[in-house]
Amino acid sequence: MISTVEESGDKTTKMRKRAIIKGKKKRNTSKRIAEFEPLPPNSPTTLCTGDPLRVPLAPSTDLPWPNRRPVEPEKDELDIDIRSVASLKYIPESDDDFSEILQANSPARTSISGYNSSTCTPESLLIPQIELEPSDNHTSSQENSELEDDERIAKYKTRQIKLSGVKSGRDYEQSKSLAETNWLKVFPNSNLPSTIVYYNIDDDDSVKEVAHQLSGLSEVETPLIAYRNSRINGTPTIFYAVYSRNPKKVKKWLKEEADPNSVADLKDLFDSKEDGYKPVPVKIPLLAFAILLEEPEIVRLLLTFGANPLVIPGVLRLPVIKPAIYRVSKSPEGITKEFVENVSQDDATKWCTDAVVFNRLKLATNLSIRYDLQKADTFKITARQRQLARDPRSKMDFTPLFKLHFDIIGQDLAVKKIIQELLRRKMMKTSPWPCESTRDRPTVFIFAGPKDHGQSKMVFQIAHNLGIPFFSFTESDHTLYSEPDGKNDIVERLLDEHVGSNTKPGEASEFCIFSLENVEKMSSGALDSFFTGPIKANREGFTSHDFSKTIWVVTTNILNPMITAFYEENQPLTPEKMTGKEGRALMSAMKKFVRSGTTSLSVFADYVDSIIPFFPFSENEQFALAHRALWKLRSQLLKPINLTNGYSRNLLGNIKLVTEKDYQCCRMIAKSYNPNEGAGSMKQAVADIEREMFYHFLESSEDAISEKDEKEITEYVLKVEKENDAILVQTGNVMPKEDF
Structure with missing residues (x-):
């Protein structure tokens, strides 16, 4: 454990900073970051992949700026003491609120409170000297716990979410083809989870048969009650509808009065059958389950029908653009069991006390979802409105x-x-x-x-x-x-x-x-x-x-x-x-x-x-529009590779777009917003990112696309190079494709 010391007059104030030390202990010297010259208002937005032949546009010669702009530190880059936020009862709604909390909770870092978020120009920032203190048994035990948390977080970072009882798509089709009679009637109990996930919601016969089977799971055998009350091994059946990633199925369950605030006691959230993995049990709300599956359309459906947005810890969703978690933790190392338990103390978020689950939720709660959660929390639909909307005298x-x-948006x-x-x-x-x-x-x-x-x-x-x-x-x-x-x-x-x-x-x-x-x-x-x-x-x-x-x-x-x-x-x-x-x-x-x-x-x-x-978009709304455009691009890149020579042939696919800090990429895109042109003014910035990703796809390998590529998902990571106003594309993790 490292202690940071900063002297002021005759008094010495100590501040704890969480870090993992591997090998030698390090000592940092005192540094001062120079003040930065503010940018002119119309700075260009350019994108590049680091290719020396693809040089970003040079700034206009008639603008008073240097050719290379210094990097401006952001609040999430200031090594804030994570304990000062872990114990908060109030999550800041804005940058100004956050500065006040830092000033109150971190007296040793009073220089941080001088950061003016409205101008984005920091005052001189003192990085204090770091000294080491002798560790005691408690500190040693705490570091061991942190190491264990870090190892688990890294190990489960790319593990797929699994729902018990659901077969793979291939196994389901093979088993179904072996049945000579009605599939559901032969094995109703063992195959119903998979059937809910894979059945065709547009086929009336399949819909009726699933409703009939659900009635058998309910106390009262009517389809209306079946969707609402049916459970499979204690798990509400709407979880299987959400797991299908099909919004039409989820909408069917919700319109038949299934509870959008359902909770499932899952014994293992991830696929932990392989050696070296242990089950990760969690009692998870349906809304959090949909977020972990990275299905924003289903998240919006659940919120529409009354899901409680407050089941997501406030540190992950507020402020909307850059939530508090980004300001107190630059990497998963700051997410330990102690921290998670501190930020998940209220009744709605007590379910989220596992460091692995918390970290996965952090990665999945992207800017679009944060915007939707805030909308659900601030734009209330009353019970009277819901009553009138469902008036039984109207068929609609x-x-x-x-x-x-x-x-x-907006x-x-x-x-x-x-x-x-x-x-x-x-x-x-x-x-x-x-x-x-x-x-x-x-x-x-x-x-x-x-x-x-x-x-x-x-x-x-x-x-x-x-x-x-x-x-x-x-x-x-x-x-x-x-x-x-x-x-x-x-x-x-x-x-x-x-x-x-x-x-x-x-x-x-x-x-x-x-x-x-x-x-x-x-x-x-x-x-x-x-x-x-x-x-x-x-x-x-x-x-x-x-x-x-x-x-x-x-x-x-x-x-x-x-x-x-x-x-x-x-x-x-x-x-x-x-x-x-x-x-x-x-x-x-x-x-x-x-x-x-x-x-x-x-x-x-x-x-x-x-x-x-209809009014022009605010800054938050511009960022939300930018992220939805990125998400649309992400959906296109995730389409499966298909090497057949028919109409469905697709060579550019199985790519998962990842943004390390989504607000930085969205800020780059939002710079191109023009109130007179609306959302369309940002299309070119998104098209530039798409172009860069294709160039990276061409240059990332000399090998032809093969059957091996059909079975894998490759992450393309977007990173912002702020000094050049550029977005770089890098290859991230490669993981097995889910057979779904």
């Missing part, structure tokens, strides 16, 4: 609509207004409502704001989450324009096809979405024949179509000046500002403009239910 369950909170006000209005429309169709004049009218939204800030994605996710058809039209779409007689029947034909009498029983949807993009570029005449004409015909009795089943979304950029000015004047945007006096003033101004008659938006003035502003 609106609970998946709450997933918009996690599907859409835009909390838009999500809130959409949920409120659609729940209102649902109640109008199933209950007496005082406003009879609007009962048969369509639902109309105007989405206003700078382009590519979630407008189109919002429309898609509403339709996808509710499982309803949607149709998108642009100004160049010829179907917008009327026939020579002035009529346009495209809406009526689509209604007949998807929500009218021409659909088969059970296939008719309760709603249908029509999206009109960039409506300011469309003529009022086209909009009148396409939108207003059919509604008037319905009102006058010339058509029998039910337009109350239609949702119209109109997107426009014409209100951008109002929205941008509001955003700039009221930063940071808070729920109080958006729904308070300032927000009401914005809404009033937008309504007056729509009714002014100066643009084609006036066609919708008498029908619009809500004008919804």
